[in-house]
Amino acid sequence: MSKSLKWTKPKVLAHTSFSSPLERRALSVRPFALAMLDPTLTDPWHHVSEWFKTCDARLAATVVTEDCRNVFEGLKSMVDVGGGTGTVAKAIADAFTGLNCVVLDLPHVVAGCEGTENLTFVAGDMFEYIPPADAVFMKTRSVLKYWKIANKQSPTKTGKEVIIVDMVVDFKKEHKAIETQLFFDMLMINLTSGRERTEKDWAKLFSTAGFTSYKITPVFGLRSLIELSS
Numbered sequence: 001m002s003k004s005l006k007w008t009k010p011k012v013l014a015h016t017s018f019s020s021p022l023e024r025r026a027l028s029v030r031p032f033a034l035a036m037l038d039p040t041l042t043d044p045w046h047h048v049s050e051w052f053k054t055c056d057a058r059l060a061a062t063v064v065t066e067d068c069r070n071v072f073e074g075l076k077s078m079v080d081v082g083g084g085t086g087t088v089a090k091a092i093a094d095a096f097t098g099l100n101c102v103v104l105d106l107p108h109v110v111a112g113c114e115g116t117e118n119l120t121f122v123a124g125d126m127f128e129y130i131p132p133a134d135a136v137f138m139k140t141r142s143v144l145k146y147w148k149i150a151n152k153q154s155p156t157k158t159g160k161e162v163i164i165v166d167m168v169v170d171f172k173k174e175h176k177a178i179e180t181q182l183f184f185d186m187l188m189i190n191l192t193s194g195r196e197r198t199e200k201d202w203a204k205l206f207s208t209a210g211f212t213s214y215k216i217t218p219v220f221g222l223r224s225l226i227e228l229s230s
C-alpha cells in the first residue's frame with residue numbers, strides 16, 4: 001500500500017496509487033475509504049497471521065506467570081519439552097529471573113532462536129534426551145507423544161517436578177465451552193485418532209506413568225495447569 005495515501009489528495013491518489021479495481025471502486029463510492037485504506041489501519045492486519053501463530057502460547061504464558069506464580073517460585077531450573085520457539089519459556093524466564101529455562105525442541109525449530117541470560121535453546125529429540133532440570137514443563141500436544149515413552153524414561157528421573165499445561169475437559173463440570181471442546185475433539189480425531197482428555201483420562205495416564213498425585217488448576221477456558229508428583 002502506497003504511503004502517499006492521504007486525505008488531502010483524494011482525486012490524484014484515486015487515479016495513481018490504487019491498483020486494484022476494488023480499491024478504485026471503493027474510493028469512487030465512498031471518500032472515507034481513503035481513511036480505511038490508510039496504512040496506519042491496514043498494516044496491522046498484515047501481521048495478524050504472525051500474531052495468531054503465537055497467540056495461544058502468549059496467552060498461556062501470561063496466565064501461567066500471573067495466576068500460577070507459586071508453581072515456579074523456588075525453582076532453579078526448568079526444561080520446556082517441545083517448547084517451540086520459546087514463547088512460553090521466555091515469559092517464564094522473564095518473570096522469574098533466578099530460574100534458568102531451557103527450551104528443548106527439534107533442530108529445525110530452534111535453529112536461529114536466540115537465548116537470553118537465563119534462557120537457552122537445546123536442539124534435540126525428546127525421545128532421546130531431556131536436559132536435567134528441577135522441573136519438566138510441557139504445554140499442549142507435545143505431551144501426547146511424550147507420555148508414550150513414560151515407561152522408558154520417567155520425567156521424574158529428569159526433573160523433580162512435572163508441570164503440564166493442557167486441556168482437561170469436563171473438569172468439575174465448570175466449563176461451558178462445549179463448542180470449543182467439540183472442535184478440539186474433532187481436531188484430535190483427525191490428527192491423532194485421539195480426543196481431548198477428561199480428568200479421569202489424565203489420572204489413568206499419570207498413574208500408569210508412576211505418579212501418585214496430581215493437582216489441576218484451571219487457568220483459562222478448557223486449559224489447566226497440572227502439577228505432578230510421585
Ligand SMILES: C[S@@+](CC[C@H](N)C(=O)[O-])C[C@H]1O[C@@H](n2cnc3c(N)ncnc32)[C@H](O)[C@@H]1O
Nearest residue numbers: 057082083084105106124125126139140141142
Ligand atoms: C504443538 S507444538 C507446542 C509448542 C509449545 N509447547 C507451545 O505450546 O506453544 C509441539 C512441539 O513439539 C515439538 N516436538 C515434536 N516432536 C519432538 C521431539 N521428538 N523432540 C523435541 N520436540 C519435539 C514440535 O517441534 C513442536 O514445537
